[in-house]
Amino acid sequence: MNxxxxxxxxxxxxxxxxxxxYLGTTLGGRATDFDYLAQVARAADSxxxxxxxxxxxxxxxxxxxxxxxxxPLTRDLRFLVAVRPGLSSxxxxxxxxxxxxxxxxxxxxxxxxxxxxxTENAADGLFLDHDARYEVTREFLEIYRALLAGEHVDYAxxxxxxxxxxLLFKPVQSPSPPIYFGGSSAAGIDVAAEHVDKYLTWGEPPxxxxxxxxxxxxxxxxxxRKISFGLRxxxxxxxxxxxxxxxxxxxxSHLSDESVAAAQKVFARLDSVGQRRMSELHGGRRDxxxxxxxxxxxxxxxxGGAGTALVGDGDTVAERLQDYADLGVDTFxxxxxxxxxxxxxxxxxVLPKLKLAHGRPAAQLxxxxxxxxxxxxxxxxxxxxxxx
Numbered sequence: 001m002n003x004x005x006x007x008x009x010x011x012x013x014x015x016x017x018x019x020x021x022y023l024g025t026t027l028g029g030r031a032t033d034f035d036y037l038a039q040v041a042r043a044a045d046s047x048x049x050x051x052x053x054x055x056x057x058x059x060x061x062x063x064x065x066x067x068x069x070x071x072p073l074t075r076d077l078r079f080l081v082a083v084r085p086g087l088s089s090x091x092x093x094x095x096x097x098x099x100x101x102x103x104x105x106x107x108x109x110x111x112x113x114x115x116x117x118x119t120e121n122a123a124d125g126l127f128l129d130h131d132a133r134y135e136v137t138r139e140f141l142e143i144y145r146a147l148l149a150g151e152h153v154d155y156a157x158x159x160x161x162x163x164x165x166x167l168l169f170k171p172v173q174s175p176s177p178p179i180y181f182g183g184s185s186a187a188g189i190d191v192a193a194e195h196v197d198k199y200l201t202w203g204e205p206p207x208x209x210x211x212x213x214x215x216x217x218x219x220x221x222x223x224x225r226k227i228s229f230g231l232r233x234x235x236x237x238x239x240x241x242x243x244x245x246x247x248x249x250x251x252x253s254h255l256s257d258e259s260v261a262a263a264q265k266v267f268a269r270l271d272s273v274g275q276r277r278m279s280e281l282h283g284g285r286r287d288x289x290x291x292x293x294x295x296x297x298x299x300x301x302x303x304g305g306a307g308t309a310l311v312g313d314g315d316t317v318a319e320r321l322q323d324y325a326d327l328g329v330d331t332f333x334x335x336x337x338x339x340x341x342x343x344x345x346x347x348x349x350v351l352p353k354l355k356l357a358h359g360r361p362a363a364q365l366x367x368x369x370x371x372x373x374x375x376x377x378x379x380x381x382x383x384x385x386x387x388x
Contacts, residue, residue, distance in 0.1 A: 048359030051078030116272025203233030314349030
């Protein structure tokens with residue numbers, strides 16, 4: 001029987017592939033230049049999020065470069081940065097990992113991304129089928145983790161080979177920054193069971209997530225290991241559930257049928273089991289998007305990867321997140337459109353209702369820098385909010 005974690009971690013998202021008020025249109029879009037990304041990162045840091053995920057792929061700014069630039073602008077925020085087995089050597093990746101962990105004072109998290117788009121992989125020079133890519137990921141992790149732990153490594157595998165590989169400069173975190181990983185196939189779960197610290201899944205209905213967690217937990221136990229679990233999902237939270245559903249409808253209100261069809265065609269070429277599971281939730285149709293109570297698949301009509309959102313008032317969204325926590329999820333990687341405003345909205349409406357392992361205490365000040373609203377008529381403090 002699963003037991004809920006005693007405390008949870010909530011991360012936010014740095015939208016290096018674009019942002020806006022609507023999906024699938026330039027209307028309401030905004031320039032996601034470095035100044036904007038810095039605003040999102042600073043907001044997440046000041047609001048007390050545990051960290052931020054930086055996506056990877058040819059549609060994104062490079063996650064390592066962006067994280068390196070944002071780290072000095074933040075204080076406590078951790079950066080979940082992608083490592084791509086097959087696109088870089090494990091020795092080079094280990095050096096980059098150790099360096100960024102040091103210059104960020106131990107605020108680095110690692111996201112191992114095997115990659116599920118054969119067309120994009122070919123453009124990057126990676127010509128391997130699905131299971132072969134996971135073979136590379138396993139060999140990569142065997143070398144990479146040993147290097148970060150301070151070992152000298154001689155290794156000759158089916159795909160990778162190194163001789164006397166070692167690091168001269170170790171990471172701050174020991175034995176390494178935590179390693180996150182997502183993979184819904186049998187090959188992916190085998191890699192997770194053997195090598196990773198936190199296994200990630202996208203926001204499927206709770207029963208499907210429960211089955212995946214049980215499979216990964218059993219596979220890890222068979223190897224004498226324990227792993228923890230995280231959920232990547234969007235949030236549409238408002239003061240009322242009615243307003244939240246209206247916001248969900250607005251998000252895709254300018255998304256054309258042609259854009260939906262084009263997106264689904266791209267997703268169909270992928271050999272990612274996780275993407276297939278996301279696409280099957282909606283089938284490219286708009287008429288049955290609530291696939292589980294308060295779980296909406298509309299984002300996946302246009303966006304690859306995480307394609308679902310929890311929709312509702314703050315209490316309802318927190319309850320649905322707790323449903324996943326009760327399955328054993330201890331980490332939530334959240335996002336919402338646009339990411340700057342929604343970082344505040346989620347922090348105000350949802351996070352206070354969760355038992356978080358992080359965050360900053362509210363300032364107890366007698367000037368207008370405390371979290372208590374605007375002074376009334378330049379003279380009177382605002383009334384205290386009623387407690388539910």
